Amino acid sequence: MALPSAQPAEVLRAWQKDDLYEKQLADRVAKLLPSQHTSKAIPLCSVIFKSFTTLRDLQTLGEEYSGIVQVDDSYNKLPSFTSRLLSILLSAFGETFTRNLLRNLEKKVERNGTLTPEAQNLFLLMLKTIGNILPQIESVHRAMCYINGGPLQIGKSLTGINYVHVRPAAAAFYSHLRLLGIVQLLHAFISCGQTLYNAKKHMDQMNEMPNEVDSCKSCVACLEEMIQPCVLLCGHIFCMNCCYGPLESCALCRTPFMKNNVVPLMNYYPSEF
Structure with missing residues (x-):
């Protein structure tokens, strides 16, 4: 039983x-x-x-x-x-x-x-x-x-x-x-x-994000105003906080990158384009 x-x-x-x-x-x-x-x-x-x-x-x-x-x-x-x-x-x-x-x-x-x-x-x-x-x-x-x-x-x-x-x-x-x-x-x-x-x-x-970054004044990774923009090897641009922070690959084309390959852009402002 x-x-x-x-x-x-x-x-x-x-x-x-x-x-x-x-x-x-x-x-x-x-x-x-x-x-x-x-x-x-x-x-x-x-x-x-x-x-x-x-x-x-x-x-x-x-x-x-x-x-x-x-x-x-x-x-x-x-x-x-x-x-x-x-x-x-x-x-x-x-x-x-x-x-x-x-x-x-x-x-x-x-x-x-x-x-x-x-x-x-x-x-x-x-x-x-x-x-x-x-x-x-x-x-x-x-x-x-x-x-x-x-x-x-x-x-x-x-x-x-x-x-x-x-x-x-x-x-x-x-x-x-x-x-x-x-x-x-x-x-x-x-x-x-x-x-x-x-x-x-x-x-x-993400569906509302533009295909290219340089047509927008904000960073497409964090959706905040782009401050201290940096360019990746793939040519896409993001803010410095994202490039040296959580991002390990491009948020647009998913190309992996290393932190030491990030190039800060001096005297560049998205509003100029």
Whole structure:
């Protein structure tokens, strides 16, 4: 007979306990690492912590505290080794891997000479928008877990891992968690809507940009008045703040450039043309 499903509050309590232990371990490990690698302590310690518990078919400290056990989607067996390993890697490195993938795709789009500038701008805007809504995807997943139950980590959900009680749970009605889930769900949808609205607004602004800069008094990269204009090797002109700031390729023709190749224009004013 299948054991009863774990309540959302028990899953949340177990996750909070494990997160606390992992951060305490990461604080100690970070002191042993060089300063440029301290950010890697948290995912590294998460893998270490779960390798000695979940990967060995043991309860984590949080799961033991809450009296819950991981099971597969049949609710009758422990998850397979492959599912447990994949869930650990996804939980620790899933978001980092996704962001690196998006950045690599952006660089490939920028270097693609077969795409028109309009198509490049569209693809780049889509990739940046996906990157901006990644945190909201996690919020939506967590909100649904508060409402319907299930693991809080997306990696566990993707690999079909769930939780059951192994000892009698206290009878309680977790209405406050359902309410929290609804509020978090609304907040995530509003944030996603705002991100999509900003993306559409930015696309409309790019569609209104002129094809050449020297016919306009403003910088097409930042849409501000061009102060201290600089010319790139491709011949397009932008303000100095953009050339020596966030730009890595021409905003019009997407030609990559190095900062030391930017040429400041002396005694040049766009209004003269």
